[in-house]
Amino acid sequence: MTMVLLSSFLAGTAYAADASSTTQTEEVRKLLEEYHLSKPTDDELNDAAIQGMVDSLHDPYTEYFTADQWKDFQDYMEQTYVGVGIVLTEDSGLSYVQDVIPSGPAAKAGVKPGDRIVSIGGQSVQGKSFSDLNGLLIGQAGTSVTVVLNRDGARLTVKLARSDVQLPIATSSMMPGGIGYLTLSAFSSDAAAKFGDELAKLEKIGLCSLIIDLRDNGGGYIDQAQKIAQDFVASGVLAHMTDRDGKDHPLELQGTAKSYPIYVLVNGNTASASELLSGALQDYGAAKLIGTKTYGKGVVQQILNVPSGGVLKVTIEEYYTPNGHKVDHKGLTPDQVVHGAAEQLIAAYRAAGGQSLTLTAGKGSVTVNGVRTGQSAVVRASGKPFLNLRLAAAFSGATVQYDAATRTILFARGGQIVRIPVAGPSLQVENGVSYVDVKQLAQWVPAIAWSDSAGTIVLNLKNQ
Numbered sequence: 001m002t003m004v005l006l007s008s009f010l011a012g013t014a015y016a017a018d019a020s021s022t023t024q025t026e027e028v029r030k031l032l033e034e035y036h037l038s039k040p041t042d043d044e045l046n047d048a049a050i051q052g053m054v055d056s057l058h059d060p061y062t063e064y065f066t067a068d069q070w071k072d073f074q075d076y077m078e079q080t081y082v083g084v085g086i087v088l089t090e091d092s093g094l095s096y097v098q099d100v101i102p103s104g105p106a107a108k109a110g111v112k113p114g115d116r117i118v119s120i121g122g123q124s125v126q127g128k129s130f131s132d133l134n135g136l137l138i139g140q141a142g143t144s145v146t147v148v149l150n151r152d153g154a155r156l157t158v159k160l161a162r163s164d165v166q167l168p169i170a171t172s173s174m175m176p177g178g179i180g181y182l183t184l185s186a187f188s189s190d191a192a193a194k195f196g197d198e199l200a201k202l203e204k205i206g207l208c209s210l211i212i213d214l215r216d217n218g219g220g221y222i223d224q225a226q227k228i229a230q231d232f233v234a235s236g237v238l239a240h241m242t243d244r245d246g247k248d249h250p251l252e253l254q255g256t257a258k259s260y261p262i263y264v265l266v267n268g269n270t271a272s273a274s275e276l277l278s279g280a281l282q283d284y285g286a287a288k289l290i291g292t293k294t295y296g297k298g299v300v301q302q303i304l305n306v307p308s309g310g311v312l313k314v315t316i317e318e319y320y321t322p323n324g325h326k327v328d329h330k331g332l333t334p335d336q337v338v339h340g341a342a343e344q345l346i347a348a349y350r351a352a353g354g355q356s357l358t359l360t361a362g363k364g365s366v367t368v369n370g371v372r373t374g375q376s377a378v379v380r381a382s383g384k385p386f387l388n389l390r391l392a393a394a395f396s397g398a399t400v401q402y403d404a405a406t407r408t409i410l411f412a413r414g415g416q417i418v419r420i421p422v423a424g425p426s427l428q429v430e431n432g433v434s435y436v437d438v439k440q441l442a443q444w445v446p447a448i449a450w451s452d453s454a455g456t457i458v459l460n461l462k463n464q
Contacts, residue, residue, distance in 0.1 A: 025049065050310075061301055063313045070311045077220055078188045079167035083138040084145065084160040086111065088130055089374040091364030095125045095133060097149075098365050098374045101167060105160045111149065113372065114363045114456075118148040118155065138162070152454055172198035175369040176356040178208030179349060183371075184228075187220025187273040192227035199231060209352035210258075213265045215291060215341070219272025222251070222300065229277055230255025232262060232286045239276050239319040241300060249317070253280075262287035263348045266334060267341075271295035279321035279332050289334040290348045298327030341373040342366040343394040350397070355462065359395050361387060362456030378457060379428055379435050385457045386428040386435035395461060396445045409434065411444065418444050 029045050050064050065073055075081060085104020089096050095117040100107045117125045120136040137145060139162050149156040169191055172182040180202035184195055202210065229238050230253055238251040264278050264287045275294050281287035300317040318328055325332075338347040345368045346357065360367040361377045377388040389409070393400045398413035408419040409427070420426050420436065428435040438457055442448045450459045 059315050061297070061299060061313070062315050064306075065311045065313070067310065077186065079169060079186050081138065081165055081167075082141045082162055083134075083165050084147070084162060085165045086137060087374070088117070088133055089364035089376075090130070091376040092379070093126075094364070095128075096364040099372065101165055104165045105163055106158075109158045109160055111147075111158060111160075112151065113365065114151075115156070116150040116363070118150055120147050121145045170194040170198045172202055173370050174202060174205050174207075175211075175349060175354060175371075177352075177354045178206055179352045179354050180205075180207045180210045181213065181345075181369075181371055182210065183213035184217055184274075186217060187224040189221060189224070191220060191224040195228050196231065207260055209261045209263070211263050211265065211345075211348045211352060212287070213345075214270050214274040214278060215265050215267040215344070216269040217271075217274040218269060218295075219274055219276075219297065222273060222276065225273040225277045226251055226253065229253055229280050232256075232258055232281060233284050236280075236284060237322045238280050239321060240324065241317045241319050243317050257286065261352060263351055264289050265344055265348055266291040266294050266332065267344070268292055268295055268331075270332075271297040275327050275332055276319060279325065279327060282332065282335070283322040283325070288336065288351065289332060290336045290338055290351065291334050291344045292337060292339060293333055294327075294331040296327060296329050296331035298330070338394075340390060340394070341375050342368050342377070342391055345369075345371060345373065346394045357395060357459075357461045359391075359459045359461075360456060361391075361459075362454075366391070379430050381428050385438045385452050387438050387441065387457065387459075389427070389434040389436045392436050392438075392441050395459060396441070396448065397461075398445070411436075413445065 029042070029049070032040055032045060033042060054062055054064050085101035085106045086097055087099035087101070089098035097106075097111060097113050097115045097117065099113055100111050117133070119125060120133060123136060125133055139145065141163055142161070144159055144161045146157060146159050149158065167185060169186060169188050170182065170184050172180060174180055182195070182198050182202065184191060226238050233253045233255050234257040235255070236253050238253050241249040241251060243249065262281065264281060266274070266278055266289050270278065270291075271294065275297065278289055278294065282289050298319050299315045300319060301313045302316045304312045304314055306312055320326055336347060336351065338344045342359070349357070349369065358369055364374065364376055366373050366375045366377045377391050379386050389400055393411065396413055398411055401410045401412070403410055403419070406419065407422045409422065411418040411420055422429070426437045426440045428437075438450055438452070438459070442450055445461070448459055448461050450457060
């Protein structure tokens with residue numbers, strides 16, 4: 001986990017060092033420079049000495065940055081990078097475009113979600129990891145890269161000029177039934193303002209309940225979490241901040257509570273400021289958490305300017321939720337545990353009172369009521385589409401359980417149970433994952449209407 005929880009201020013601090021230890025360090029440095037076979041430079045030994053001090057603390061969140069590293073870290077916090085604006089996903093060993101960042105080079109060139117990546121910069125993508133592919137896409141601003149795509153069987157070649165790309169911090173949409181969906185990707189320096197803008201849009205349309213998506217949000221600035229919390233909590237404490245002497249420095253809240261129900265989606269990558277906000281909303285009963293246990297980063301860093309150059313990020317406090325729950329190395333336990341990205345969204349939608357569901361699955365992504373997740377869910381056998389069984393159950397409002405005695409899967413919905421033979425034609429198993437025949441699923445759940453076109457299946461379920 002590289003995203004961190006930071007305070008929102010910079011400070012310059014200098015400390016006096018013990019003279020004898022300083023002299024000894026300098027003596028060792030000079031001897032190494034003079035005698036070591038590798039001919040180390042003064043800068044190399046200085047960097048190594050700093051890194052050695054930091055490493056001795058055994059704290060992954062305390063770090064030293066050079067000027068260039070600090071700029072990269074700030075860009076990371078603000079969700080900006082130099083590239084082409086493509087988010088990749090994988091399905092059956094093939095690489096696809098999951099999302100295209102608005103106003104980025106790829107969007108301007110007409111690249112679309114669902115396009116299959118054939119090659120990048122003349123190199124085939126076959127067998128390459130996401131890290132390898134992203135390495136081919138990013139680069140210096142002003143340079144270009146040629147990407148070959150396959151769209152519905154037609155080959156397209158686009159030349160993309162790399163430039164600064166701003167990943168969306170906050171986005172929102174309205175689902176059927178007046179259920180708002182608002183996702184926050186990071187607690188950047190302007191996250192609260194962007195979150196507030198999206199929330200205002202939803203409330204203006206007519207918001208009955210709200211889903212806040214903090215999955216894969218690794219955190220950011222404390223003050224942004226504090227401002228967002230004040231949109232939902234009338235008064236109280238955001239968190240108890242405990243310093244190195246055990247003194248509590250509570251972060252106060254003075255805001256406005258909402259009358260509509262709120263549900264927060266979390267997962268194992270929900271960390272730091274995300275946990276700070278989620279823990280407060282959970283403790284005050286302002287929201288229910290849905291998903292899986294969070295990461296468990298419950299410590300706070302301060303940014304210190306090093307007078308001679310560089311920046312030091314130092315852990316200075318541990319925080320606890322308003323009710324005193326420890327977060328560090330423990331995480332937050334959701335009110336409703338649900339596995340799977342699309343399944344979590346469906347669970348939150350149902351908890352919020354939603355009844356009409358539309359699921360689109362194909363080419364490395366699943367879309368639930370217009371919200372896309374990077375999740376492969378469809379396989380094909382004998383020309384028929386099969387949908388991930390657990391996703392099919394979540395969509396149908398059913399539960400599934402394996403009966404070892406009869407080697408069948410029990411598909412239970414509305415008091416009715418269907419036994420699916422593991423070795424039967426209605427089930428397909430690939431890499432240990434079970435998939436169910438979509439046509440058969442629609443027969444078990446008559447309320448499902450579905451279609452299959454161009455490798456994509458669409459399922460509709462209304463008035464459950």
